Amino acid sequence: MSPTALFTQIVILATGSLCLYIAFQLGKRQLTDSDDRLAWSAFRIWWLALGVNIALGTVETWMALSDINNLTAHIILTLLSTLVLCVALWGLLYYLVYLFTGNRFWARPLAGFYGLVFLSLAAYLLFVLRPVGVIHENGTSSLQYGSDAPDLNILIVALFILLPQILAALAYFSLFFRVKDRVQKYRVLLVSLSILIWFSSPLVAFGLGWSELPWWSLASRVLGLAAVFVIYWAYYPPTFIQRHLGVAGI
Amino acid sequence: MKRSPTFDEIFEVMGAASVGDLFARVSLPRNPSPETIETKLAIALNLLLDDLAFRNDGLVGKNKELEIANKTLRDSEERFNVVFRASPVGLALARLQDGRLLDFNPVFGQIFGLTRENAIGKTSVELGMMATGARSRIVDEVREKGSVSNVEVTHTDRNGEKRFLLFSAERILVNDDPCSLTAVIDITERKQVEQRLLKANQELAESNKELEQFAYVASHDLQEPLRMVSSYMQLLETRYKEKLDSDAQEFIGFAVDGAVRMQRLIHDLLAFSRVGTRGRSPQAVDSGAALTDALQNLKMTIEGEKAIVIFDDLPVVMADKDQLTQVFQNLISNAIKFKGKRRPSISINAQISSGFAEFKVVDNGIGIDPKHAERIFVIFQRLHPREKYEGTGIGLAICKKIVERHGGRIWVESELGKGSTFHFTFPTAPEPWSADAKIPKTEGAAETIEDRASRLI
Numbered sequence: 001m002s003p004t005a006l007f008t009q010i011v012i013l014a015t016g017s018l019c020l021y022i023a024f025q026l027g028k029r030q031l032t033d034s035d036d037r038l039a040w041s042a043f044r045i046w047w048l049a050l051g052v053n054i055a056l057g058t059v060e061t062w063m064a065l066s067d068i069n070n071l072t073a074h075i076i077l078t079l080l081s082t083l084v085l086c087v088a089l090w091g092l093l094y095y096l097v098y099l100f101t102g103n104r105f106w107a108r109p110l111a112g113f114y115g116l117v118f119l120s121l122a123a124y125l126l127f128v129l130r131p132v133g134v135i136h137e138n139g140t141s142s143l144q145y146g147s148d149a150p151d152l153n154i155l156i157v158a159l160f161i162l163l164p165q166i167l168a169a170l171a172y173f174s175l176f177f178r179v180k181d182r183v184q185k186y187r188v189l190l191v192s193l194s195i196l197i198w199f200s201s202p203l204v205a206f207g208l209g210w211s212e213l214p215w216w217s218l219a220s221r222v223l224g225l226a227a228v229f230v231i232y233w234a235y236y237p238p239t240f241i242q243r244h245l246g247v248a249g250i
Numbered sequence: 251m252k253r254s255p256t257f258d259e260i261f262e263v264m265g266a267a268s269v270g271d272l273f274a275r276v277s278l279p280r281n282p283s284p285e286t287i288e289t290k291l292a293i294a295l296n297l298l299l300d301d302l303a304f305r306n307d308g309l310v311g312k313n314k315e316l317e318i319a320n321k322t323l324r325d326s327e328e329r330f331n332v333v334f335r336a337s338p339v340g341l342a343l344a345r346l347q348d349g350r351l352l353d354f355n356p357v358f359g360q361i362f363g364l365t366r367e368n369a370i371g372k373t374s375v376e377l378g379m380m381a382t383g384a385r386s387r388i389v390d391e392v393r394e395k396g397s398v399s400n401v402e403v404t405h406t407d408r409n410g411e412k413r414f415l416l417f418s419a420e421r422i423l424v425n426d427d428p429c430s431l432t433a434v435i436d437i438t439e440r441k442q443v444e445q446r447l448l449k450a451n452q453e454l455a456e457s458n459k460e461l462e463q464f465a466y467v468a469s470h471d472l473q474e475p476l477r478m479v480s481s482y483m484q485l486l487e488t489r490y491k492e493k494l495d496s497d498a499q500e501f502i503g504f505a506v507d508g509a510v511r512m513q514r515l516i517h518d519l520l521a522f523s524r525v526g527t528r529g530r531s532p533q534a535v536d537s538g539a540a541l542t543d544a545l546q547n548l549k550m551t552i553e554g555e556k557a558i559v560i561f562d563d564l565p566v567v568m569a570d571k572d573q574l575t576q577v578f579q580n581l582i583s584n585a586i587k588f589k590g591k592r593r594p595s596i597s598i599n600a601q602i603s604s605g606f607a608e609f610k611v612v613d614n615g616i617g618i619d620p621k622h623a624e625r626i627f628v629i630f631q632r633l634h635p636r637e638k639y640e641g642t643g644i645g646l647a648i649c650k651k652i653v654e655r656h657g658g659r660i661w662v663e664s665e666l667g668k669g670s671t672f673h674f675t676f677p678t679a680p681e682p683w684s685a686d687a688k689i690p691k692t693e694g695a696a697e698t699i700e701d702r703a704s705r706l707i
Contacts, residue, residue, distance in 0.1 A: 034571070034572050036706060040706060043706075098702070099699065099702055099703065099706055099707075100699060102702055175699065175703055175707070178700055178703070179700055179703050179707070180471070180474070180700070181477075182478070183474070183477060184703055184707045187707050188707060191707075242481055242485060
C-alpha cells in the first residue's frame with residue numbers, strides 16, 4: 001500500500017471512529033418528550049450509520065488489500081453500504097424536518113422515500129448494471145459490470161441523497177438567524193456549514209472535473225474528517241473556544 | 251189518617267203546578283159526585299205536598315253544599331290574594347286581548363315604578379314598562395303555547411338604570427276572558443355578580459396565561475447568560491485553581507455551586523411551565539405502559555438503591571402519555587429519594603370509580619407530617635434542607651399541574667416515619683379504547699422552532 005493510500009485509510013478510520021464517538025456522546029442527552037427523543041435518536045442514527053458506513057468501507061479496503069475477489073461478498077458489501085447510507089440520510093433529514101415542523105408524521109414518509117431509493121439503487125445495480133467481477137486498484141476495489149448501461153448511481157446519489165441533505169443543511173443554517181442563544185448559534189453555524197461543505201464538495205469536484213484526479217480522493221477524506229471534527233467541536237467545544245466565545249458543551 | 255191540606259198549601263201547590271213543575275194525576279169516575287172529587291183532590295194534594303217536601307229537603311242539602319263551596323272559594327280567593335299581594339316575586343294579571351293590566355302586586359309595582367291608581371287599566375307599552383317587541387314576543391308565546399318561562403328581558407327604570415328581568419307567564423281565564431298571569435323577578439344583582447365573576451375569570455385566565463408565558467420566557471432567556479456565568483466560573487476554577495489561595499478557591503466553589511443550582515432551578519421552572527404550554531391532547535393511554543417507561547427511565551436509580559417496585563394491572567386512561575410517565579417518574583423517584591432505613595419498597599395500583607381511575611403510589615419512606623400535606627405540592631417548597639436531600643422542590647408541583655390539567659386531583663396521606671401514599675386521578679378512557687377518544691387540548695402558547703431548537707440543537 002502506498003503511503004498516500006495508507007494515510008487515506010487512517011483518515012477514513014479516524015472519521016468513522018469520531019462519528020461513532022459522537023453518536024455515543026449524543027446519547028447522554030436526556031429528553032422527556034417522546035417526539036423529541038425520536039428526533040434526537042434519528043440524529044444519533046445519522047452519526048452511527050455514518051460510522052458503520054465508513055467501517056464497511058474499511059472492510060472493503062481490507063478485502064482489496066487481501067486480494068479477495070469474491071463477487072457475492074462485494075455485492076453484499078456494496079448493497080449494505082448503500083442501505084446504511086440511506087438510513088443515515090433518513091436520520092439527518094428527519095431530525096431537520098422535525099426541528100422545523102415539530103411533527104413526527106414525517107418519520108414514515110421519509111423512511112418510505114429512502115427505502116424506495118435503496119430498492120431502486122439495488123435493483124439498478126443487480127438487474128441493469130449486472131456486476132460480473134471485482135477490480136482492485138490503489139487499495140480500493142470496485143465492481144465490474146456486464147452491461148454498458150450508464151452508471152446512474154452518481155445521478156441518483158446527487159438527486160436523492162446529496163441534494164436533500166444540502167437543502168436541509170441550508171434550512172438548518174437559516175436557524176442561525178432565528179435562535180438567540182449564543183450556544184445554539186454556535187452549534188447551528190458549525191453543524192450546518194460542515195454538512196454543507198461535506199456534501200456539496202463531491203458535486204463541486206464533479207463539476208470542476210476533480211473527481212478523477214488522484215489528490216481528490218485524499219482531499220475529500222480529509223475534508224470529511226475536518227467536517228466531523230468541527231461538528232464534534234460544535235457539541236464539545238475545546239477550552240479555547242469556550243473561553244473566547246463563552247459557549248458550553250452538552 | 252191523612253190531614254186535609256191548608257189553604258196556603260193548596261196555593262203553593264197550585265203555584266208550582268201552574269208552572270208545570272209539580273203535577274199529580276188522579277182518575278175520576280164518570281159523573282163524580284162532589285164528595286168523590288173532594289176526596290180525589292185531597293189525595294192529589296197530599297201527593298203533591300209529599301213531593302214538595304222531598305224536593306225541599308233536596309234544596310236544603312244543595313244549599314248547604316253551595317254554602318260550603320262558597321266558603322272554600324272565598325278561602326281560596328283570600329289565600330290567592332294573600333299570596334298575590336305578599337309574593338316576593340312581581341305578579342300581574344293582564345288581559346291578553348289588549349294587554350291592559352287588571353291587577354298587580356306591590357313587588358311588580360316596585361319593579362316597574364307603578365301605582366295602582368295610575369296603572370290599572372293601562373297597557374305595559376303605555377306605561378313604558380318594556381319595549382313593544384319584547385312584550386309582543388311574550389304575549390304571542392302565551393297565546394300560542396299557553397305559557398312562557400324564564401324569558402330574560404332588559405328594562406330601563408325611571409332613574410335610567412338598566413335592569414335585567416326574568417319573565418314567566420301563564421294563560422288563565424278570568425270571567426271567561428283570556429288573561430295572562432305574569433311573574434317577574436328582578437335578576438339585576440345576580441346578573442351583575444355573574445358579569446363580575448365572568449370578568450374576574452377572564453382576567454384570571456389572562457393573568458395565568460401571561461404568568462405562564464412569563465415563566466417560560468424568563469426561564470428560557472435566563473439560560474443563556476447563566477450558562478456563560480457557569481462556563482466562565484468553571485473555566486476560572488480549572489485554569490487558575492493553583493494560582494489562587496484557598497479562600498478564593500472556596501469562593502469560586504460557592505459561585506460554581508450557585509450557578510449550577512440556578513441552572514437546575516431554571517431547567518425545572520421551564521419544565522413546570524411546559525406542562526401547560528407543551529401538553530398534548532389526552533388520548534387513550536395504557537397507564538401500565540406509562541409506568542413501564544417511567545421505571546425504564548429510573549432503572550439506574552432503582553437498581554442502585556435496590557428498590558422493590560410492585561404494580562398491578564393498570565387501567566387505560568385519557569392522558570398525555572409523556573406527562574403520565576412524568577407523574578409516575580416523579581412520585582417513584584421521590585419515594586426512593588426519601589427512603590427510610592429500610593430498603594425502598596413501592597407499590598402502585600389503581601381502582602376505577604365515577605369515570606376516574608384513582609392511582610395509589612405507596613412507599614415505606616420517611617413519611618410526611620400531615621400538616622405539610624398541601625404545602626408539598628407548591629412550587630419550590632421543600633420540607634428538608636438541601637444538604638440532606640438534593641432537588642429543587644418542583645417535582646410534586648409538576649405532578650399537580652399535570653394531574654389538574656387532565657381534570658384530576660392529587661393528594662397525599664402520610665405520617666412521619668410511616669411512609670406515604672400518594673393518590674392521583676385521571677379520567678378513564680371511553681370503551682372501546684380508540685385513538686378517536688380525545689378530549690380538548692389545553693390551550694397554551696404554541697411551540698416554536700426556537701423552543702425545539704433549545705432542546706434539540
